[in-house]
Every structure is written in C-alpha cells, then in structure tokens.
Amino acid sequence: MVGAPSDLLQQLKLKGDPKAYTYTNQGGDWRVPSIDDKKLFRDVDQALKSMGVAADDIKALWKVVAAIIHLVKLQPLQLWLVSQAPECICDIDKADCLSGSRAVR
Secondary structure, three states, X not given: OOOOOHHHHHHOOXXXXXXXXXXXXXXXXOOOOOOOHHHHHHHHXXXXXXXXXXXXXXXXXXXXXXXXXXXXXXXXXXXHHHHHOHHHHHOHHHHHHHHHHOOOO
C-alpha cells in the first residue's frame, strides 16, 4: 500500500511507512530501486477499473487489505475479542479501537 494516495491511506488509518507493520517490516529494506510503488498502485487501480470493477468494490478491496494489516498488529486477547464479534473485522474504526488507540464502543 506504499504507493497508495495519502488520502486513501488516511481513510484506511494506515501509515505510508512500511516499517510500521509486521507484514512489511521483516527482512531488511523493503525498497527496490527499480520499482515505482506509486505507479504500480495506479496500474492495479486502473486494471481493476478496466475489468469493470465498481469504485465501491475497489474501495472495499483496499479496506480488506487494510483490515488484514491492522489485525496483524493485535495481541492474542484482542484477537480473541475480534473472534467473538466477527462484524468488527470489516469496520476499520473498530479495528483501530481494538489496537488500543481508542476505547471500544
């Protein structure tokens, strides 16, 4: 998601720094000089549109990716709480709450 526009990252409550996440901070430097992440993100977005995927469905896809990234940060007790209320998984705000930055409603 490093190539995603900053407004999308903000909506998904993601940081633009891959070092902030377990999935992307392992194994050393994540940068590959020959790869333009912003261009690749635009290419994927355009490919989805050209296949006829609706804008709302594309946004839902990015929400699922963000939810996975957020869930990896959770501790075992928090994961158990999510498993007891599966509707929370699709709600970025509740995932944010479970991460400890806000009180759970």
